[in-house]
Amino acid sequence: MIFLDAAATTPVRREVLEAMWPYLTGEFGNPSSHHTLGEAAANALADARATVARSLACRPGEVTFTSGGTEADNLAVKGISLARQAADPRYNRVAISAIEHPAVEESARYLERFHGFIVDVVPVNRYGQVTPEALAEVVRPETALVSVMYANNEIGTIQPVAALAAVAHHHGIPFHTDAVQAAGWLSLDTKTLRVDALSISGHKLGAPKGNGALYLRSRTRVEPLVHGGGQERGRRSGTENVAGAVALAKALTLVGAAEQGEPLAAKVAGLRDQFIKTVLALVPGAILTGHPGERLPSIASFCFPGTSGESVLLELERQGVVCSSGSACAAGSDAASPVLLALGIEAEVAQTAVRFSFDSTVGSAELEEAAAAVGAAVGNIRSLSGR
């Protein structure tokens, strides 16, 4: 099997499993317990927090561990907006881009449904980028938060995060970015990005599903969503997932180590470009979606007019290539992706979308094989449907 769906999830790396193993077995303590087992767990948690903080160029106290990217996004969007509204009821708007992951979009819609917020949607250009000018047109004195993702999960387009954060800050508005797909490929230096909040998720990086983190710049007020024993400095109650935190820290370290050893992102970007070139050559009429250059090294996304995305997936799986039609959340649905519609792609064409996403171990031979399979699969489907 050639697995080209790493944007959906990745296998747990052996080194990560080995790092977390002690905290699932012998060192199983609760970090809040006042005995040696508890202290060992608390130390492991503190070390993991310090490691994550190094990857994000922030202080350990600015890292909140969560149950994943979705919870980190929810805590940022709802938590920051509600805290600002509690301090000043005039804050009743949130601005998000038109191509956010549902974890951000639905959090904003929750604020609209239950807290009287107005959701301002910032349009994207045909490559899926939010321009600083487009954002400047949307923000208002009542905007509590701006949230624009770092890189998109369906088309891989990278946003000019620092420039967008500057627009928000110019108006005194905090800025959150969902960096779930960017992590592992792009710098997560929160100082250079100039963000106030940033979400990451472990399972896109070789850690298990169900753990992530939210960076919250110190003095950024946040209303907790999960109430209880006051763990995570009161921001997220519940006995901490120590092994998960250790796993996330290890996964981030491995990504950093790989980057220093060789320019991994550049290498994978080269393989991606070759794959895109081959697919476009083999499939007449194929359309590359997203930005041609400002895109994640790990994502190649296309529309194949004259097919349906789902039929291409099935045909490819028969040939041993596993990929997806867009986001894993929308898998199995033949509805056009809202992300592609926001780019101005017609619904009929958007329904033919296929996303190929790579992890750091991807090789050129398997991509060549996969590209040939794509050419054959699309050709078969088109000839069967007489197009």
Ligand code: PLP
């Ligand atoms: N944000 C983006 C951009 C994603 O791609 C995903 C996962 O697909 C999430 C958030 C949600 O992360 P998690 O699966 O850890 O909840």
